[in-house]
Amino acid sequence: MxxxxxxxxxxxxxxxxKCLPGPVTHAPYPSCVPPASESVGSAWTHKPVCIDSPVEPKIPWCAFTNSNFQGKRGVSVISPKYYNSTYEVSPLSALQSIISSLDPHRYEVPPAAYEVKAMKDKGFGLVATKKLRRGSVFMVDYATILADKEMTMSLRREDGRKLLVEAIGRLEDPQRVLELAVSSKPESKVPIEEDVFKTNAFYQDVGARGFMMVFPEISRMNHACNPNALTRFNETDLSNKVTAFRDILPGEEITISYTPFNLPSQSRRPRLLRGWGFNCTCSLCSxxxxxxxxxxxxxxxxxxxxxxxxxxxxxxxxxxxxxxxxxxxxxxxxxxxxxxxxxxxxxxxxxxxxxxxxxxxxxxxxxxxxxxxxxxxxxxxxxxxxxxxxxxxxxxxxxxxxxxxxxxxxxxxx
Known part of the structure; x- marks a missing residue:
């Protein structure tokens, strides 16, 4: 038999x-990270800014930046300068190899089929400007900020904030990321960089390590528990392709799910409130x-x-x-x-x-x-x-x- x-x-x-594919992790591309060099530096256009960790004083955490990545969109990585020997190839070296192996002038950007519009009770969102056929790829975004998953556990909050400020500020166009902030106000004690990262970062693996990543274009999409689009991450070039889940008509808001697709309301609502700070009022939850x-x-x-x-x-x-x-x-x-x-x-x-x-x-x-x-x-x-x-x-x-x-x-x- x-x-x-x-x-x-x-x-x-x-x-x-148990958890069906979620917003960023759905149907990932095959893993094929380029061979890595252990020397840190060739991928970066700026000298790294480093801060000692109170958890492991001998291993500083740094902000590494390549402002030319993918047509000067730029990319910054916050991670330990060194990883322990449990990794065959250190995650930082793997990222360095990915970034340095790509031609900054060759990248995929489909013609815009959407526009940013003010949305009632949701700030801003993306709206389709033409019919998007089910299964079609209508957006390709690239990770702009990546922070090692252990950052908040390994650094004091003020030190993490300093590295975020450096990571975003060294990009060719920092405003492209900063304009994603939703809650920072002049009287707020939360820096705008932290607000952006807290409300827009998604978890994704690169090789054997997890990172929180910000994709500026994808971050403009609002959440729905029954979305009409999904994302598909490719770790070989840090791209994220957005595909129509079903036919999307002109004038319709484009949405993705921030949580795994199979969660019942009792599970996904608390997760959304805890992770992104809002009570979901999508058509499914309503x-x-x-x-x-x-x-x-x-x-x-x-x-x-x-x-x-x-x-x-x-x-x-x-x-x-x-x-x-x-x-x-x-x-x-x-x-x-x-x-x-x-x-x-x-x-x-x-x-x-x-x-x-x-x-x-x-x-x-x-x-x-x-x-x-x-x-x-x-x-x-x-x-x-x-x-x-x-x-x-x-x-x-x-x-x-x-x-x-x-x-x-x-x-x-x-």
């Missing part, structure tokens, strides 16, 4: 993850109580059904796994929790193939491929495997074994 890994394969991650409760129930059902599908596959109960996966997909589609169902359609194809139902398997594989093509993912490594599965099934079906084989599951079907 085929193993769980053989049946679920690459898309297994889709139902194994549903009548009974409708909101039904939405929460569907989201909780997704969390429960995913592990059950895996368990049934491990037990060889493919019919039951298909039935539960159908329920899972229905709940996810009703909640619009994923931009496309390609991974889940591929799982259905693998389950049917394991049972010898080749025609049904090919049908599901074809649907998966259409989903991937719609989002420009057809050249990814895992999707190449799917193409091979489809080609193999066509040969089986045309070779006289028939669209389906009686007798259910068996060995070697994959």
């Amino acid at each position: 085929p193993s769980t890994a053989e049946i679920l394969g690459r898309p297994c991650r889709a139902i194994r993850e 549903l009548p109580p009974n409708d909101l409760a039904a939405s929460d129930a569907r989201r909780k059902r997704v969390d429960l059904l995913g592990p059950q599908v895996i368990q049934l596959v491990e037990e060889g109960k493919f019919e039951e796994a298909i039935e539960l996966n159908n329920l899972l997909m229905a709940a996810m589609e009703e909640e619009e929790m994923l931009p496309h169902m390609g991974d889940y359609f591929e799982i259905m194809g693998r389950l049917h193939q394991a049972m010898g139902k080749y025609a049904e398997a090919k049908g599901w594989y074809d649907r998966a491929m259409e989903e991937f093509k719609g989002f420009g993912l057809e050249e990814e490594e895992g999707v190449e495997t799917l193409k091979g599965n489809i080609a193999a099934l066509v040969k089986v079906i045309e070779g006289g074994k028939g669209g389906n084989r009686k007798g259910g599951k068996g060995k070697g079907d994959l």
Whole structure:
């Protein structure tokens, strides 16, 4: 009997993850950080500004800046000057290699299909100026400020503020970042740099280390728990592509989710208040109580059904796994929790193939491929495997074994 890994394969991650893809971490590009040099300096246009850490006095924290990065957008990194030996390549060296390996004059910026507008009760936001087709990439932004995830734990607050001031002030156009501030006022004791970072930074990994990052264009997008756009980070050039979750019409506000897509309201509301300082009033959170409760129930059902599908596959109960996966997909589609169902359609194809139902398997594989093509993912490594599965099934079906084989599951079907 085929193993769980053989049946679920690459898309297994889709139902194994408790937290479905969130705003920045959705469907990340393959990791391929350039080879790193341990010498710090070649990537930076300014001499680093460093402050000793009270936690590790022998390892200063510094602000490193390259003001020419990606067409003089610039990038600043706040991190320890040295990392301990647990890393094969230090995170700072990895970032230095990424930044120094890129041509500052070659970068991707699609024609603007949106504009900044004042939004009632939300300050400003982005509004589409033309129809954005589902799956289309309409924005490419680049990380401008990156701060190591341990910054607030390793530095005194006033020292962290000093490094933020230097990191932003050394950019070619600091105002591009500073104008993102939402709460700083003359009488406020919070520096504008801290306000910007606190309200606009997203967590993202580069290699083996986590960083908080500010993307100035993406930061203009307001949150919605049922957004119409999503972001996809590429650590090889620190870019973040924004894709239409569904068709977005001219005049419609463009929104992303600041939290993982599968959270029920009881979990996402406190997280938004704690992390970004606002009470969410999006269309999903503003549903009548009974409708909101039904939405929460569907989201909780997704969390429960995913592990059950895996368990049934491990037990060889493919019919039951298909039935539960159908329920899972229905709940996810009703909640619009994923931009496309390609991974889940591929799982259905693998389950049917394991049972010898080749025609049904090919049908599901074809649907998966259409989903991937719609989002420009057809050249990814895992999707190449799917193409091979489809080609193999066509040969089986045309070779006289028939669209389906009686007798259910068996060995070697994959």
